[in-house]
Amino acid sequence: MSANTILYVEDNAVNRRLVRDLLQHTTYKLIEADDGEAGIAMALEMHPNLILMDIQLPKMSGLEAIRRLRANPVTAATPIVAITSFALSGDDQKAKDAGATAYLAKPYSPRDLLAQIRKLAPEALDR
Amino acid sequence: MMAAQTLRVSRFGLLTNAGALLSVLMCYGEIAVIAALSLAGIAVANIDPHLQAALMVGFALLAVFGLAVDYRHHRNYAPMVFGATGFAVMAGTLYVSFDPRAEFIAYACLITAVFMNQHAALKLLTDQLRRRSDEIAERNKQLEAASQHKSDFLASMSHELRTPLNAILGFNEMILDQLYGPLTPEVRSPLEQIQRSGRHLLRLINNVLDLAKIEAGRMELALSDYSVQDTVESVRATLRPIAAEKGLELRTSLPADIPVARGDAGRISQCLLNLAGNSLKFTKAGQVEIGVQLVDDRLVYRVTDTGIGIAPDKIGGLFAEFNQTDPTIASEYGGTGLGLSITKKFIEMHGGRIWVESEPGRGSVFIFEIPVRA
Numbered sequence: 324m325s326a327n328t329i330l331y332v333e334d335n336a337v338n339r340r341l342v343r344d345l346l347q348h349t350t351y352k353l354i355e356a357d358d359g360e361a362g363i364a365m366a367l368e369m370h371p372n373l374i375l376m377d378i379q380l381p382k383m384s385g386l387e388a389i390r391r392l393r394a395n396p397v398t399a400a401t402p403i404v405a406i407t408s409f410a411l412s413g414d415d416q417k418a419k420d421a422g423a424t425a426y427l428a429k430p431y432s433p434r435d436l437l438a439q440i441r442k443l444a445p446e447a448l449d450r
Numbered sequence: 451m452m453a454a455q456t457l458r459v460s461r462f463g464l465l466t467n468a469g470a471l472l473s474v475l476m477c478y479g480e481i482a483v484i485a486a487l488s489l490a491g492i493a494v495a496n497i498d499p500h501l502q503a504a505l506m507v508g509f510a511l512l513a514v515f516g517l518a519v520d521y522r523h524h525r526n527y528a529p530m531v532f533g534a535t536g537f538a539v540m541a542g543t544l545y546v547s548f549d550p551r552a553e554f555i556a557y558a559c560l561i562t563a564v565f566m567n568q569h570a571a572l573k574l575l576t577d578q579l580r581r582r583s584d585e586i587a588e589r590n591k592q593l594e595a596a597s598q599h600k601s602d603f604l605a606s607m608s609h610e611l612r613t614p615l616n617a618i619l620g621f622n623e624m625i626l627d628q629l630y631g632p633l634t635p636e637v638r639s640p641l642e643q644i645q646r647s648g649r650h651l652l653r654l655i656n657n658v659l660d661l662a663k664i665e666a667g668r669m670e671l672a673l674s675d676y677s678v679q680d681t682v683e684s685v686r687a688t689l690r691p692i693a694a695e696k697g698l699e700l701r702t703s704l705p706a707d708i709p710v711a712r713g714d715a716g717r718i719s720q721c722l723l724n725l726a727g728n729s730l731k732f733t734k735a736g737q738v739e740i741g742v743q744l745v746d747d748r749l750v751y752r753v754t755d756t757g758i759g760i761a762p763d764k765i766g767g768l769f770a771e772f773n774q775t776d777p778t779i780a781s782e783y784g785g786t787g788l789g790l791s792i793t794k795k796f797i798e799m800h801g802g803r804i805w806v807e808s809e810p811g812r813g814s815v816f817i818f819e820i821p822v823r824a
Binding site for chain 2: 335337338341344345347348379408416429430431432433434
């Protein structure tokens with residue numbers, strides 16, 4: 324079994340590096356996209372095991388991207404973690420309504436993020 | 451005959467002048483002055499019938515001239531002032547005719563003149579007031595827009611502030627977790643301080659954002675059924691490490707038969723976290739208790755501590771923004787100074803109220819009650 328692939332859609336390069344560093348010592352393989360459209364294209368091409376989707380994205384919002392991914396049979400069942408900006412403000416509900424599997428409020432703890440990733444896409448042990 | 455006439459003239463003059471004076475007092479500008487002059491003129495005219503004619507014409511001209519000048523502002527009551535002047539002139543004319551039969555009509559004319567003047571003055575005053583209140587309404591609208599703008603600004607700022615904080619807290623946590631290599635104890639301590647300060651900054655930003663949204667009227671409660679037991683238990687679980695660190699007992703006390711409630715559970719636990727967090731902060735020894743009771747159709751939440759208490763004169767301003775009872779408290783105990791103000795607003799949004807009972811040196815009880823089903 325090949326390593327689990329995780330797609331992180333996020334426009335902020337520093338945050339992308341954060342997750343890259345976080346996953347460096349794991350068996351996960353990280354692929355990145357910096358806007359909603361690119362994220363959808365990459366998801367359809369690479370079939371990631373899990374998608375981390377920032378909600379505030381240029382061109383197409385993360386919510387819209389999640390809706391489109393859910394509408395496509397290829398990605399309809401892929402777990403998606405929405406990364407929302409405003410804790411407790413109803414963004415979590417919007418993310419769930421759009422079809423997100425789970426959500427994480429920003430700023431997120433890398434520890435929590437990794438736990439969430441491991442829960443939704445258990446790490447392959449036989450690499 | 452002439453002496454008696456002069457006396458009556460004086461009495462008449464007094465009356466007319468009193469009316470004129472009232473007009474002057476009640477309004478401003480040319481109209482009042484003209485009215486006063488015309489009425490005063492009648493009194494003067496009474497003394498010499500020949501002078502009267504000249505004065506009448508003069509005052510009438512003045513009145514017309516004044517009205518013409520004022521027409522733009524005063525067109526609503528111009529007919530009245532003009533009419534009042536006319537009646538006053540008529541009153542004077544009839545009075546100096548020395549005909550006793552004319553006297554009654556002269557008084558009637560005088561009263562009409564004064565009445566019309568007053569009416570004009572009142573109308574002017576009302577119009578002025580209306581204009582002023584329109585101005586104030588307009589100003590209020592501008593202020594509201596400015597306040598909305600401020601809240602929008604705060605909301606977007608808070609969002610912008612979180613993005614770099616995500617990196618600061620995130621990378622720092624990963625360094626602390628030794629993802630980048632082993633840490634020496636000397637380095638760990640300042641890194642932990644960065645983490646604590648970063649989290650404090652995050653709490654501040656969160657509170658400012660909440661407050662901005664509340665003030666902009668854009669804070670909405672996410673109402674749903676929730677378990678009071680679970681909410682209280684999760685608050686206790688969150689605060690337990692802090693209590694343990696200070697050697698304080700953190701207890702909960704609620705009857706088992708509290709029904710499923712309706713409200714914004716997230717906000718209610720935020721309120722309880724604020725209150726119980728405060729209690730832990732201001733208590734050096736003893737215990738903090740979170741209690742809930744059902745009274746009729748209201749839930750009464752009580753956060754009791756054995757802390758430093760609050761002086762009676764500080765209780766009034768306790769729920770105001772950035773109002774910690776003592777400026778030195780912030781340095782000793784930390785906190786954002788926004789927690790209580792936000793708590794109060796959330797409770798009010800639930801249709802409830804909050805108050806505090808405290809005795810300095812003995813402890814405080816923060817009590818809020820909200821409907822079981824908001």
